[in-house]
Amino acid sequence: MGLREVKRERTRRLIADKAFELFSDNGFGRTTVEQIAAAAEVGPSTLYRYFPTKETLVLEFVEDSLADAVTWFREQPALDLPDGLRAVIEQVLQQLESNPDRVRAVFDLAEQNSSVSAHLNDLIWRFRDDLADALVQRLRADEPQRAEFIAALSAGITMNVIESVVRVWVDHPGTVEAQTLARQAMHLLTTGGLPLPTSPTNPRSPRQGATRPLPH
Amino acid sequence: MGLREVKRERTRRLIADKAFELFSDNGFGRTTVEQIAAAAEVGPSTLYRYFPTKETLVLEFVEDSLADAVTWFREQPALDLPDGLRAVIEQVLQQLESNPDRVRAVFDLAEQNSSVSAHLNDLIWRFRDDLADALVQRLRADEPQRAEFIAALSAGITMNVIESVVRVWVDHPGTVEAQTLARQAMHLLTTGGLPLPTSPTNPRSPRQGATRPLPH
DNA sequence: AGAGAATTTGGTAGTGACTACCATATGACT
DNA sequence: AGTCATATGGTAGTCACTACCAAATTCTCT
Numbered sequence: 001m002g003l004r005e006v007k008r009e010r011t012r013r014l015i016a017d018k019a020f021e022l023f024s025d026n027g028f029g030r031t032t033v034e035q036i037a038a039a040a041e042v043g044p045s046t047l048y049r050y051f052p053t054k055e056t057l058v059l060e061f062v063e064d065s066l067a068d069a070v071t072w073f074r075e076q077p078a079l080d081l082p083d084g085l086r087a088v089i090e091q092v093l094q095q096l097e098s099n100p101d102r103v104r105a106v107f108d109l110a111e112q113n114s115s116v117s118a119h120l121n122d123l124i125w126r127f128r129d130d131l132a133d134a135l136v137q138r139l140r141a142d143e144p145q146r147a148e149f150i151a152a153l154s155a156g157i158t159m160n161v162i163e164s165v166v167r168v169w170v171d172h173p174g175t176v177e178a179q180t181l182a183r184q185a186m187h188l189l190t191t192g193g194l195p196l197p198t199s200p201t202n203p204r205s206p207r208q209g210a211t212r213p214l215p216h
Numbered sequence: 217m218g219l220r221e222v223k224r225e226r227t228r229r230l231i232a233d234k235a236f237e238l239f240s241d242n243g244f245g246r247t248t249v250e251q252i253a254a255a256a257e258v259g260p261s262t263l264y265r266y267f268p269t270k271e272t273l274v275l276e277f278v279e280d281s282l283a284d285a286v287t288w289f290r291e292q293p294a295l296d297l298p299d300g301l302r303a304v305i306e307q308v309l310q311q312l313e314s315n316p317d318r319v320r321a322v323f324d325l326a327e328q329n330s331s332v333s334a335h336l337n338d339l340i341w342r343f344r345d346d347l348a349d350a351l352v353q354r355l356r357a358d359e360p361q362r363a364e365f366i367a368a369l370s371a372g373i374t375m376n377v378i379e380s381v382v383r384v385w386v387d388h389p390g391t392v393e394a395q396t397l398a399r400q401a402m403h404l405l406t407t408g409g410l411p412l413p414t415s416p417t418n419p420r421s422p423r424q425g426a427t428r429p430l431p432h
Numbered sequence: 433a434g435a436g437a438a439t440t441t442g443g444t445a446g447t448g449a450c451t452a453c454c455a456t457a458t459g460a461c462t
Numbered sequence: 463a464g465t466c467a468t469a470t471g472g473t474a475g476t477c478a479c480t481a482c483c484a485a486a487t488t489c490t491c492t
Contacts, residue, residue, distance in 0.1 A: 085413035156376035186415035197301035199402035
């Protein structure tokens, strides 16, 4: 790796760090790109070359965590699907837990600014799309449309577990382990412990009513 | 309802319709707000009073469809949860099917423009949040954190069914019924027909491997 | 080491979304 | 008709982001 790439990585990180600093101090909306560029001692053009939008400054870390897990999943054709999906969840959570301050900062910013929130949610959906794509290639392809449908649902549920776990995890700092929550979620999923929409043509599937106690 | 409100509704609809026209003809990015305002024969200030951002011009219809369903759900405390969630899905799909052209246009625009896509996905998550909030009030509250978690997962799965169904439905126009797809999805969910992430502490739950055929 | 190629950088001049503000016009009510 | 509340249109400005160019920096090859 030449000096060129080293410097590139350095300035990229410098810009992102300064951006987080300013966002935390003054809020996302009250920080201009010029201020960030000035703080990082680069020109605005340079900043835009690294980060195409102001939001990517905030979200790159989360995006990478998600993308890495999908990439890893694609490289594990031997693993069966349920274990693979569990591993994806664990990997993403592990990545996020490795930098809890930044994750919390991201969610704070998303709560304050609707554009950040929008791009964060967009990014999570793209993760779902990527994971679904990886899943399709692992499903029997004799009914492609059905396979796509199943892949979308399975990937969506996986995404949901991650999102719900992370939400609780950032809302209750220190009191819960993300991995523990994830395991609880998977247990609920596989044991029918969740109230799910039921098809009327499927007369007697296990159902919970409003008056039933929460499953243990 | 006085003349004032009639006019308000009329201009609001006029602006949104002209916007869709221009977006379809020239694309989202190549249409300026001033052009839309001019086409609707109002000043830009007026347009911004009705639609705070350019994206809301596109997404209001979908947003309303989702919000209406949640509102309806809140008003049905007698219905048990699985039936209620199914009804929510059916209502949203029915709303969207009532205006297929617009739905398709929305998804086209979302595919072309990343900001539209971001706001669309954001809106879907807000639906999940609202539905989860409604669900929490229907779950036993002696363990609030657990109830919130379960509500988030259930609402998330409901959201997923809707999203996956709509995706297939817009991608294969005319060949599938949205309601049929939804029923298939619910059947898959309640019969364990989907590959789901499994918890390792839950040793023998039904699982599908990569080599297992797709469930029927 | 040094010349030349490739790439990175910073600056300039825009466009267009969006805000704050004010003066005018229009429907509502007595 | 007159007064009040609200809706409208216009002006001026901020800021994210783009296109483009000239200068600086790093890489490559001899």
